[in-house]
Amino acid sequence: MRIGLYPGTFDPITNGHLDIIRRAVKLVDELVIGVAINADKGPLFSIDERVAMVQRECNWLGNGAIISVRPFSSLLIAFAEDVKAGIIVRGLRAVSDFEYEFQMVAMNQRLNPAIETVFLMADPHHQAIASRLVKEIARLGGDVSKFVPDSVHAALRQRFELG
Numbered sequence: 001m002r003i004g005l006y007p008g009t010f011d012p013i014t015n016g017h018l019d020i021i022r023r024a025v026k027l028v029d030e031l032v033i034g035v036a037i038n039a040d041k042g043p044l045f046s047i048d049e050r051v052a053m054v055q056r057e058c059n060w061l062g063n064g065a066i067i068s069v070r071p072f073s074s075l076l077i078a079f080a081e082d083v084k085a086g087i088i089v090r091g092l093r094a095v096s097d098f099e100y101e102f103q104m105v106a107m108n109q110r111l112n113p114a115i116e117t118v119f120l121m122a123d124p125h126h127q128a129i130a131s132r133l134v135k136e137i138a139r140l141g142g143d144v145s146k147f148v149p150d151s152v153h154a155a156l157r158q159r160f161e162l163g
Contacts, residue, residue, distance in 0.1 A: 138156040
């Protein structure tokens, strides 16, 4: 059984993330979505809220593959080994993403050469979407409904008390 891991903070999950998930499930029998616990990033949503958001939005995306959502706080490669992933799926939006990811792949290959990293290019409709920007736009009262699922849009509006 081919197991893939798609890690991220998903604070919050965006339409860009969902696009990568939709495409990643075509490559594996099981996709584990790893929701990173990273207090250094100062998440807007708690780990429980983020896991619930990802689970809710991915319920219908399986396309024949099993999808599971798990929080993690360990080293990415250790989490990949723990879930028995043979591949790590990463989304790329821009050249700046590639530079960072290139370094991560090199380190991960040194730590465990049996785990491959697969890059999926962001759909052009989603290239500009970043959770950081979505949160900033929402915080300032802007409309982020084009960038996130309806339930996430509602959660952002509630978090920023926008009605």
